[in-house]
Amino acid sequence: MGFTEKQEALVKESWEVLKQDIPRFSLLFFSLILEIAPAAKNMFSFLRDSDEIPQNNPKLKAQSSCCQGFQDEKTCESAIQLREKGEVIVTDTTLKYLGAVHVKSGVIDPHFEVVKEALLRTxxxxxxxxxxxxxxxxxxxxAYDQLSSAIKAEMNTTTTIAS
Known part of the structure; x- marks a missing residue:
């Protein structure tokens, strides 16, 4: 059936709400990731050496706004592409970067589910x-599943090339 006009509108509408307070929702997003999977803390360079709780961590506050806004924007873009093209197409440069970053950080399939849950709760x-x-x-x-599938495919390519 494909991604519907209604689904695209729902994502766009909620993205507009999220954009109004990226810092707050970014902090919530990362806090939820750490609540769901505490061991994930070591996957984020800006959290590794800190014992601060997420709400008090200045590095997290700075990093989360950038990352969460990017994550949500890419998921929103995925929704639009699904509706218009029937698939998610990420620019080669962005996709190569995302694949490389995820491989370097040791991201595996279950991690994508943690992020999805945190995103939906946010x-x-x-x-x-x-x-x-x-x-x-x-x-x-x-929209998130389609974006994560594209990232996973690039991760596989990155891993294959590195081997």
């Missing part, structure tokens, strides 16, 4: 109970 928090729906969850989930 969007839900941003939207509030009254605007959050299973349709919104499904739209973000599908």
């Amino acid at each position: 969007v839900k928090e941003a939207m509030g109970e009254e605007k959050w729906s299973e349709d919104t969850k499904g739209a973000w989930g599908e």
